[in-house]
Amino acid sequence: MKKDKVSIPVVRRLPRYYRYLSELMRNQILKTSSSELSTKMGLTASQIRQDFNCFGGFGQQGYGYNVELLHDEIGVILGLNDLKNIVIVGAGNLGSALAKHIDFGKRGFNLTGIFDVDPNIIGKKINGMEVKDFSLITECFRRNPPNVAVLTVPRSVAKQTAEQLIALGVKGFWNFSNAEITIPGIYFENVHLGDSLMTLSYRITNHKEDEII
Amino acid sequence: MKKDKVSIPVVRRLPRYYRYLSELMRNQILKTSSSELSTKMGLTASQIRQDFNCFGGFGQQGYGYNVELLHDEIGVILGLNDLKNIVIVGAGNLGSALAKHIDFGKRGFNLTGIFDVDPNIIGKKINGMEVKDFSLITECFRRNPPNVAVLTVPRSVAKQTAEQLIALGVKGFWNFSNAEITIPGIYFENVHLGDSLMTLSYRITNHKEDEII
DNA sequence: TAGATTGTTAATCGATTAACAATC
């Protein structure tokens, strides 16, 4: 049955399901089952069925799941179909690497601008898109107001930059700045690459033979 | 009391504690308490005390925690003090951005090499370090065998590249390749930037007024 | 000493797993 409140762990697993189903599609596999997925993904079949049933039943008893249908449904749930405008703010190493590396279109976003404050960077082209002066951002937002911004500025200016963008209507941030900002009503997806690396350090340092993950 | 098996959620919070304590140190704050940290970090005081006590008691009843001592203890737990050699394999957009952007030294690692297969990239300098030919990797590993590799190669070659590196002694991967690889005894810290972005898409698409995170 | 705050045990909550009836 469809749930109205879906828990964070379930939401975090959705993109993973989506990837595995994409892979099955690439391999022209038409049907799958919770038990098949469970062995492939290292989850329990029960959990998979529970997860899917947070959003309604996509399967057929006795048969399993139609791969493409399930894939597309999860895409819809994730909101990948209605493209949300997104801009990159901060075109340093990380910002420009993300501009080139991430397929925003496949992830539910439409990249409409890249901004920086550094005169050495402004005017450069990244993936055919010119880096614009951040001080002109108000003007640029008139035409294509974005819902979301990638925040790849130094931590020291992260909060003030976020506030400026919120004032212009931005509702969500993909935040790489290493600052933890929380503002009511605004969505922050904080990516802490340093934390991830330290977690790896922990595991390598404290390994006890066995355990994976 | 010191626990011998520490759960994943606890481990993932350690870098976060470490960051908040670093911040307190920057602000010359000498002592803190679980309740003070809890309001700052959005956790419960109880959880914080539970977390710290997985590793033994670092506080003093009636006083709280000495910021620097706690910070340094967590650093030791994370293994940040004994630097582990790390190489970057794949010097494309993301690999080279990470080389420039990440302070490996502060995260428990010592960057000793950057490799690629592309003749257009080999020989370039990134942060003063020359990109070496991946086919010479066996030779390069003689001197400074690394424990860990950053895997920033395309998904299609990720698995075979990982296997080559494991054969040369690599025990852990910071894996950006978007391939989910599991090999017994080897540590994979998988960073799925696309998943992170899709999670943001989900939340923006399905927002119900209230809820943050 | 009195006040504060830890370390730790016990209670609660939520997520995962198991079981099974429904049904294709």
Next chain:
DNA sequence: TAGATTGTTAATCGATTAACAATC
């Protein structure tokens, strides 16, 4: 129909929260 596999309810497990005695 028989076999398979879902959707869903119930049981279990583990993580979080609450409570409080220990003690600085």
